[in-house]
Amino acid sequence: MSFGTRRCILDFIPDIIMLGKFCVVGFVRLRRQCVQQSVASFKWILKHKKFPLLLLAAGMTSREVFMEGAQRPRFMAEPITHRQKLRNAKDMKARMELLIMEIQYEFCQALEAEEKDGKFKVDRWERQEGGGGITCVIQDGEVFEKAGVNISVVHGNLPPGAVAQMNTRGKKLSGTSLPFYALGISSVIHPRNPYVPTIHFNYRYFEVETDTGTQWWFGGGTDLTPYYLNESDAIHFHKSLKDACDKSDKTFYPKFKEWCDKYFHVTHRGECRGIGGIFFDDVDYPDKEGAFEFVKTCAKSVIPSYIPLVQKHKNDGYGYKERQWQLLRRGRYVEFNLVYDRGTKFGLYTPGARYESILMSLPLTAKWEYMHVPEPGTPEFKLTEILKNPKDWLRWSGAPRFSRCVLYTDVKNSCIICESSQSELSTFPVLSMILKIAQGA
Amino acid sequence: MSFGTRRCILDFIPDIIMLGKFCVVGFVRLRRQCVQQSVASFKWILKHKKFPLLLLAAGMTSREVFMEGAQRPRFMAEPITHRQKLRNAKDMKARMELLIMEIQYEFCQALEAEEKDGKFKVDRWERQEGGGGITCVIQDGEVFEKAGVNISVVHGNLPPGAVAQMNTRGKKLSGTSLPFYALGISSVIHPRNPYVPTIHFNYRYFEVETDTGTQWWFGGGTDLTPYYLNESDAIHFHKSLKDACDKSDKTFYPKFKEWCDKYFHVTHRGECRGIGGIFFDDVDYPDKEGAFEFVKTCAKSVIPSYIPLVQKHKNDGYGYKERQWQLLRRGRYVEFNLVYDRGTKFGLYTPGARYESILMSLPLTAKWEYMHVPEPGTPEFKLTEILKNPKDWLRWSGAPRFSRCVLYTDVKNSCIICESSQSELSTFPVLSMILKIAQGA
Numbered sequence: 001m002s003f004g005t006r007r008c009i010l011d012f013i014p015d016i017i018m019l020g021k022f023c024v025v026g027f028v029r030l031r032r033q034c035v036q037q038s039v040a041s042f043k044w045i046l047k048h049k050k051f052p053l054l055l056l057a058a059g060m061t062s063r064e065v066f067m068e069g070a071q072r073p074r075f076m077a078e079p080i081t082h083r084q085k086l087r088n089a090k091d092m093k094a095r096m097e098l099l100i101m102e103i104q105y106e107f108c109q110a111l112e113a114e115e116k117d118g119k120f121k122v123d124r125w126e127r128q129e130g131g132g133g134i135t136c137v138i139q140d141g142e143v144f145e146k147a148g149v150n151i152s153v154v155h156g157n158l159p160p161g162a163v164a165q166m167n168t169r170g171k172k173l174s175g176t177s178l179p180f181y182a183l184g185i186s187s188v189i190h191p192r193n194p195y196v197p198t199i200h201f202n203y204r205y206f207e208v209e210t211d212t213g214t215q216w217w218f219g220g221g222t223d224l225t226p227y228y229l230n231e232s233d234a235i236h237f238h239k240s241l242k243d244a245c246d247k248s249d250k251t252f253y254p255k256f257k258e259w260c261d262k263y264f265h266v267t268h269r270g271e272c273r274g275i276g277g278i279f280f281d282d283v284d285y286p287d288k289e290g291a292f293e294f295v296k297t298c299a300k301s302v303i304p305s306y307i308p309l310v311q312k313h314k315n316d317g318y319g320y321k322e323r324q325w326q327l328l329r330r331g332r333y334v335e336f337n338l339v340y341d342r343g344t345k346f347g348l349y350t351p352g353a354r355y356e357s358i359l360m361s362l363p364l365t366a367k368w369e370y371m372h373v374p375e376p377g378t379p380e381f382k383l384t385e386i387l388k389n390p391k392d393w394l395r396w397s398g399a400p401r402f403s404r405c406v407l408y409t410d411v412k413n414s415c416i417i418c419e420s421s422q423s424e425l426s427t428f429p430v431l432s433m434i435l436k437i438a439q440g441a
Numbered sequence: 442m443s444f445g446t447r448r449c450i451l452d453f454i455p456d457i458i459m460l461g462k463f464c465v466v467g468f469v470r471l472r473r474q475c476v477q478q479s480v481a482s483f484k485w486i487l488k489h490k491k492f493p494l495l496l497l498a499a500g501m502t503s504r505e506v507f508m509e510g511a512q513r514p515r516f517m518a519e520p521i522t523h524r525q526k527l528r529n530a531k532d533m534k535a536r537m538e539l540l541i542m543e544i545q546y547e548f549c550q551a552l553e554a555e556e557k558d559g560k561f562k563v564d565r566w567e568r569q570e571g572g573g574g575i576t577c578v579i580q581d582g583e584v585f586e587k588a589g590v591n592i593s594v595v596h597g598n599l600p601p602g603a604v605a606q607m608n609t610r611g612k613k614l615s616g617t618s619l620p621f622y623a624l625g626i627s628s629v630i631h632p633r634n635p636y637v638p639t640i641h642f643n644y645r646y647f648e649v650e651t652d653t654g655t656q657w658w659f660g661g662g663t664d665l666t667p668y669y670l671n672e673s674d675a676i677h678f679h680k681s682l683k684d685a686c687d688k689s690d691k692t693f694y695p696k697f698k699e700w701c702d703k704y705f706h707v708t709h710r711g712e713c714r715g716i717g718g719i720f721f722d723d724v725d726y727p728d729k730e731g732a733f734e735f736v737k738t739c740a741k742s743v744i745p746s747y748i749p750l751v752q753k754h755k756n757d758g759y760g761y762k763e764r765q766w767q768l769l770r771r772g773r774y775v776e777f778n779l780v781y782d783r784g785t786k787f788g789l790y791t792p793g794a795r796y797e798s799i800l801m802s803l804p805l806t807a808k809w810e811y812m813h814v815p816e817p818g819t820p821e822f823k824l825t826e827i828l829k830n831p832k833d834w835l836r837w838s839g840a841p842r843f844s845r846c847v848l849y850t851d852v853k854n855s856c857i858i859c860e861s862s863q864s865e866l867s868t869f870p871v872l873s874m875i876l877k878i879a880q881g882a
């Protein structure tokens with residue numbers, strides 16, 4: 001059953017309950033009416049026109065009825081947890097589920113706006129062991145070759161393997177059954193144009209009941225995988241993430257940027273998957289509220305960090321060579337996801353896991369050529385060099401650090417001598433311009 | 442340096458040594474001559490014409506000189522171990538290296554014979570930690586989209602992770618340094634035509650020095666991954682492997698066939714990678730000689746089991762739909778190799794591993810479509826059904842087991858009623874024919 005067809009009376013019940021005592025009375029009367037007449041659908045209301053009357057009787061104007069509908073957050077599908085439970089503003093599980101539902105809807109809307117005629121296919125699935133998810137996919141679109149935005153809300157008892165894995169990274173989980181609750185949003189967008197980078201983001205919340213009480217933490221991150229390096233894109237992307245992090249704590253961005261470079265590392269090739277971003281796990285500081293606010297700000301920064309890059313490059317011209325390079329890089333993406341990514345491995349090894357939602361992150365097409373090495377000096381080579389030596393993209397943002405970049409104008413020889421390399425300078429537009437003027441003089 | 446340029450005098454030294462005392466004398470004289478005149482190349486011999494004279498003086502006719510050259514095994518490149526060492530007929534490491542070199546050459550020759558203008562690119566590489574390998578690859582050929590035949594001969598000390606992994610499967614390896622010696626051949630052939638199946642084979646020998654002495658074992662197997670199921674191909678393939686196994690022990694084929702189905706299992710999808718073959722590890726029975734003979738027979742059976750299938754289908758007509766299905770199945774192949782295959786994982790996690798030779802097994806191109814499920818009744822669906830329920834392909838070969846397939850001819854109703862299913866019957870041509878005649882009557 002699609003989402004549209006479920007917008008019946010049952011969908012409105014939690015709203016009505018929230019409006020106060022009178023409304024609950026109204027609701028109960030309505031339901032009794034429904035049962036008596038054996039009509040539980042919206043058609044009944046339309047036909048009998050009793051629903052608005054009941055609400056009005058409860059002290060609500062028709063404008064309020066309209067506003068209530070307008071303010072209701074819009075989702076891609078019915079949430080996994082019942083809407084009534086989600087109204088519990090104090091429970092972090094409920095707040096996080098509402099957040100990821102909202103982020104999923106907003107991001108899908110933003111992507112659809114860039115795609116011609118493309119609409120997300122929405123799959124709401126349930127997990128036999130507890131919970132479920134909503135997987136939204138665009139496949140073979142004009143702009144997005146494969147775009148997946150997935151949320152999952154799962155609970156059950158932690159398998160011993162997962163406990164051992166968590167304890168190795170410093171957790172102290174003790175107990176026999178260890179009931180857990182995990183929920184998050186995860187997305188990978190593989191655009192068709194090789195000049196539009198691939199983005200991945202994932203924000204999640206975890207709760208586990210141990211012998212010593214409830215433990216909880218947040219994890220997540222956003223990272224970019226370009227096929228051709230555009231330095232101003234890289235700076236824009238990292239700047240957006242830094243701004244988001246800075247709202248919570250100025251130390252977060254440098255710490256989580258470094259963690260990202262370390263995590264998304266294709267060790268056997270000695271290179272990073274992309275140009276990084278932020279990555280964090282086990283965040284339970286400064287407190288639950290503060291950690292949630294941080295995650296929320298990061299998740300909300302995905303659209304402004306990425307959509308401008310799609311708009312900028314989606315109509316760039318490219319040929320066979322660029323496409324082949326993109327496919328080879330997508331092969332590296334597959335290598336990382338299947339060999340190293342903790343989330344993918346954990347997912348695939350979990351019995352009863354919905355593998356289609358886990359493997360949604362894989363590109364539509366990928367290539368592996370034996371011993372492919374790009375020619376030095378080419379744009380392809382330039383990218384691999386950056387992947388081997390992750391860069392601090394925001395080193396030049398804000399005020400230039402002249403202690404690191406000393407310029408000597410040598411008018412006689414019409415050039416600028418500086419302590420930093422030219423490629424570093426080119427990331428800072430003003431200095432780059434001075435350099436060009438001087439070289440052209 | 443390519444192989445051709447190394448065919449100088451040094452290459453002939455071990456041969457001469459093998460011919461007996463007189464020849465050794467001849468060789469020593471020759472070498473002294475070389476040293477004295479500071480000329481060590483073949484040109485010297487050609488110029489001075491002293492080499493044949495020395496050999497003749499040592500009691501060898503020119504015909505014997507010719508025969509010695511003709512009988513020399515031909516390899517794709519200079520072996521990793523020095524030829525002189527390989528002459529040690531008693532050492533299993535040397536014998537196995539000669540075997541895998543020979544298999545590599547023969548298989549590459551057989552593949553090249555099917556490929557128009559395609560020649561293997563040969564890379565001989567050395568491993569800093571000890572040993573090396575020879576990787577032969579055809580890429581983007583007309584018949585073979587990607588074909589890799591790799592041998593590796595490595596030695597060093599076993600890392601603790603590897604020891605732990607081996608002990609979990611029943612080995613009792615104790616000691617502090619544990620020097621090991623591992624060598625083997627590994628090959629994956631991805632043809633272009635979707636009607637030609639992919640083959641994989643791997644035969645290896647392992648030796649490790651422990652506190653309690655030297656432990657050794659053989660491992661390996663051959664398996665087939667078709668994109669479209671052809672039952673007579675499957676029977677031919679399994680029959681070839683069974684015949685090879687039966688030469689050593691009649692219990693081997695059923696045991697190693699089952700092991701193969703279990704090993705090449707894409708657990709998260711609940712299906713096998715292909716239609717199986719044989720797979721074994723830790724074979725140290727009946728004795729070293731017997732185990733080697735078994736491995737040799739299996740390795741020698743690769744060409745007759747596979748090349749006829751290439752010849753039969755390489756010119757079959759196919760279209761876009763078949764190609765797309767092949768690419769999706771290749772995605773599954775990548776999933777198995779990167780998520781589950783012990784060899785690949787062990788290789789990639791080993792520091793300093795030659796990842797290009799390990800990942801040579803990946804196809805040139807692969808696809809991942811979200812929620813792709815073939816329509817029931819199609820050839821694609823038929824394949825997935827077999828992958829979910831591995832079949833005993835040789836159940837009907839030889840004499841039909843009437844205890845399992847009881848036929849009742851019902852002339853009145855013009856049909857045959859039998860206890861076995863129709864699909865099983867169709868694998869046995871004669872019964873299938875009877876069935877068709879009866880149905881058409």
